[in-house]
Amino acid sequence: MTLTLAEPLTVYLTPEAHQYAGQFAAEQATPEKGKQVYLNTLAVVAVQTYLKWINIQTAIDQSDCWSPSSRAIFNVADLVLPNIGKLECRPVLPGEKEFYLPPEVTENRIGYLAVQFEEDLNEVQLLGFVSGRKIEQFQESISVSEIDSLDTLIDEIDWYQKFVNLRQWFGGIFQTEWQPSELLPVTNMRSLRKATSDSELPSISCGKIINLGGGATQQATILVVKVTAKFEEEDEIDICVRLYPANEIPYLPAGLKVQILDESGNFGMEAEAREADDWIQLEFGCQPQEQFTVEMNLGEQVIRENFVV
Template identity: 35%
Template sequence: MSTPLEIKNLGLRLPITEQARQIAQRFSEIQSTPEKAKQVQLNTLAVWVVNDYCQMMDIPTELDHSDSWNPVVQVMANVADLVLPEIGRLECRPVRSEAQTCFVPPEVWDCRVGYVVVEIDDALQSAQLIGFTPAVTTEELPIAKLLPLEDLLDHLYTLRQASLLPALDGLAAGAVEAAVNLSQWLNDTFETSWQAVESVLNPDRMAPAVSFRRVGIDEGTTPELTPSRIRRAKLIDLAVQLGLRQVVLLVNLQPEASEQTYIGLQVHPAAGQPYLPSGLELAILEPSDAVFMQAQSRQADNYIQLRFSGKPGERFRIRITLEDARYLEEFVI
C-alpha cells in the first residue's frame, strides 16, 4: 500500500492567486464563528485550485453555479463542490500539511461524481492536488488510499462519454418514450406502464424502516411524503453482463399550496431479492443532462431515495445505472 508521503509526491502543486485569497477572505468574513470562517476559507481555496486545474485540462466548469460559491449554502452546510457541466459536482476537500486523513462530511457523500483532496500550505500561497476517489463511505478518508490525478481524468472522461450516449444505449424501451406527465397523475391519469405500488412491490417493502439512504433538498424542513397521496411504481429490467436484473422505480408526489410539488424517487429490489445490488446508482438529471442529485446503493441497502421539489412545467430525467446497464426516463411536472 502506498504511504501518504508517496501519494503526495505524485500530486500536482499549483499557486494560490491573490484573487483566490481575496474571495476566500470575503466569504469567510460573513460567517458566525472563527471555526466556520476557517472552514469556508479553506473550502473556497480548494475549489478555486481544482477549478484552475480543470481549466488547464480543458475540462469545462461552472464555478458560479457551485453550492460552495453560494453564501447562503456556505452558512448552512460544509460544501466544497465544483460544477462540471454534463458530468456533475466534484467535491474539493481541503487538508492541511502533514494530514494523514481527509474529513468528508456525510452531507456530500451521495451527491458527487468524485472527491479531490487538496493540501493547502499554512501560508495560503500554494496548494497540492494530492489525489482523488470516486466515492466515500466514511468521514475520515485515508490519504494513502487516494488514486492519482490521472485516474481522475479517466473517471471524468468516462462520465462525460456516458452522458453523451444516445438514450437507446443498453436501456429499456421506456427510456425513449414521451415524458411522463406528473401533473396528469394528480388527476388520476396514469401511463399504462406505471402501476399501483401494491401490484409491483411486495407489501412488506412499501415502508422500509431500516438500511436506507436518502438525499433531500433540506432534510430538516421538507415535509414527509404521505403514502396516501400519489404513488406509482414501475418494474425495470437492467441488462447487466450476466443477464437481466430487475428493480422497481417508485415515484411519490405531494403537491403543496405554494404550487411546488415535492417528489420522492425510490429504487427497490424486485420480488425475491432482499437487497439492491451494491453500486446501483439513482441520479436526477437537469435538462442539460448535468447531474442534480444522485445516490448509490451499498451492501445491504433495501432501497435508495432522492427527494426534491419542482414547479409545473419543469422537466427532469432520472437515470438508473448498474455496471454497464443504464436506464433513462424523462418527466415533466
C-alpha cells in the same frame, strides 16, 4: 489538449482566489467558521484551475460552496461539473494524514480530490482523487495513503459520461437532453401526470426524445424514467421506465420493444407495444451503485441508454 498526471500537482493561488475566500469568510458568524470557508474556497478554486488546464468544464457558481446560505450552514467544498455531477475538493492541512468527510458531502459526489495546504497559502498541491463509488455512506475520513493519482479522476469523468446517474436527479443535477417530465411533448399527458405523481415517497421523473425508425417512418418516442427513493429499505430505489408516443401521434409503433439489461449485459424483463398501445412500462428495484441499460428496439434499430443508481 488533455493532460493527466500521476504525481501531486502544484497549483498557484491568485489574488482573485484570495479575494473570494476573504469575502466569503468575512460573512461567517465565528472565526473558526470563517477559516473553514476560506480554505474550502481556495481548495475549490485550485481544482477549478486544474480542470481548466485539462479542458473539463466547470460551473462553480452552481456549487453549494458558492451559495451564501449553504456555505454558512454546511462544510462544503464542492465543484459542479455540468452533466456529470459534483466533485468535492477537501482541504488537507499541514501535518494531516487524512481528510474529514462531513456528513453533507458523503452523498451525490462523483468523488473526492485531496488539496494539500502549507503555511504559505500562495500555492497548494493536488494530492490525488478517490472515487465516490469506493466510499461507504458513513465513512468519516479518508487517509492520504489511500488516495489514487489524478489520472483516476479523468477515468471517473469518462465513466460518468457513459451513464445517467439517477441518484443525482434528487440533487437537481440532470444530464444533457433529459428534461422534467412536464416539459415533454407527450401525447397522453394525462397518463404521464398520473404515473409520475402517483407516489407517497420522494420521487422524480425525467425523460428524453428517442427517434425510432428511419426516413418517412421515423417516429419520435418519449422515454420517461421515474425514480422513487425507498429510504426504509436501505436506500433501494424503485425504477419505472415508460415509453410514450410524442407530437400528437396517438399510439406507439406496434412491435416496439423495451428491455432491461443488467451490468453484465444479461437481458431481464421486457415489454412490447401492441396495436393501439399509447404507453408501455417496466418496473423494478435497484441498489446503490447498481448499473442497468434500457434497450429499445424497433425492427433492426436498437437504441440503448445506460444508467447507474
